[in-house]
Amino acid sequence: MQRFACAVCSAPLFFENSRCLACRTQLGFHRGERAIAPLDDDGAYRDLEGQVLRRCVNLKLSGCTWLVREEGDECFSCNLTRTRPDDHDTTGLAQFLDAERSKRHLIYELDGLGLPIRDRTEDPDRGLAFDLLSSVEEKVVIGHQNGLITIDLAETVDSHREKMRARLEEPYRTMLGHFRHETGHYFEGTLVFSDAELTGRARDLFGDDRASYQDAIKRHYDEGAPEGWENDHISMYATMHPYEDFAETFAHYLHICDTVDTARNHGLASGPGPDTTEDFGTVVRETWIPLAVALNQVNRSMGANDLYPFVLPPAVVDKLDFVHKLRVRVGGTPVGSGTVPA
Structure with a gap:
């Protein structure tokens, strides 16, 4: 999560702010600009392309501040x-x-x-x-x-x-975490299984997804995770079926990327981040592990459980790198150039 500041008074803002707590300016999130924008007295914002935008109709229902073209519309996320x-x-x-x-x-x-x-x-x-x-x-x-x-x-x-x-x-x-895991299933279907080469590489890493899912569920809940699962999987649930292994790995990729990005934005980490073109193992070794250890120690200092209670063996880092390379290969252009509608 990037750092945000009020465009009117420069006070710090948070992603869900609907109003600046310092100067009381009304705010809305512009998806294309990836910015929290100040609204005028009529609740409108003119963006970089000259469009006049207003907040999503679901502000009161779900706290949504995302901007839309027509008053009364739902934003992309709510839709x-x-x-x-x-x-x-x-x-x-x-x-x-x-x-x-x-x-x-x-x-x-x-x-x-x-x-x-x-x-x-x-x-x-x-x-x-x-x-x-x-x-x-x-x-x-x-x-x-x-x-x-x-x-x-x-x-x-x-x-x-x-x-x-x-x-x-x-x-x-x-x-x-639930949202990230389930979205991993979506992206495996749309990005991996739509490409024969990627499908083959995924099966080499995660296992053959054509194996019976129902049999896998029964085996997992009857017998539990196999002995030595920690050497090849990020979690016990990931051992159930290749589908779940990919989804768990994808979720952890998002966990790591988001936390690293947030730490870098707040000056808590300086190593390579999700934008690297190198192997993701570089991010894990040089940025994530030192950061995760420090954050776990901070939690322990507060008497709380570890923030990231997981170990990343080489086989799991290889799987994380597959997701990273998949994202780099087919992810397209990140939203943030102002060209994507609010």
Whole structure:
């Protein structure tokens, strides 16, 4: 996450700010410019291309500050949400606000990495979309199918998420992590499996994705992770099936890139970052491991658990490098030149 400053008074801003706390200027996020823009007294912003933009219609519903061309429209991020809780579900709507905040962070990062997002308008069958569902009255299963990602909004609740983390013996579980993992399935389908050479390389690294997924689920929950899994996988869940190995690796790639970028923007790290054209192992060795160790020690100083409770053996670094090279190869131009609509 980059550092933001108010264009009016230079006070520090944060990604979700709708108003500058120092000078009280109304604010909106411009996706194309990757900037938090000041709005005039009428709530409008004229961008670098001369377009007059206003804030997304969902400001009150989900805290969205992203700018749109027409008043009353939904922004790009909000348009990706296909289903949300009913208006009478006050619990679900409160959780929905937190989930949408994580989703906007995800889209911001994917844009910065240049990973292409096709929505259901561009690709009705496999475009990216989200069902953000309340489990207040029915069970919701988190998952992905042909670009459609389903999220259980109860995962925004700390007590629920911690209960699930302990039950599944996971060292780490966050709402943003869910979004990153499930989006990994989407990008494997659109970027890897659309290219025969990439598919072959992925199968060499992660295993044959044509293996029965249902059999893999049963084996994983009956027998657990195989002995010695730590040498080849980022997590126990990654051992279940090659699909999950890729998605877990993709999620950790985003974890690392985002944290490294944030640290570099705040002067906490100076090594190579996600923009490197070198092997991703260089980022891991020279930037990520020293930073992660320091952050873990800071957490321990506060009596908290490690921020990044994972080990990255050489086989996992090779998988991270595959995702990095995939992004560099097919990711296209990062959003931020002002040429992408708000």
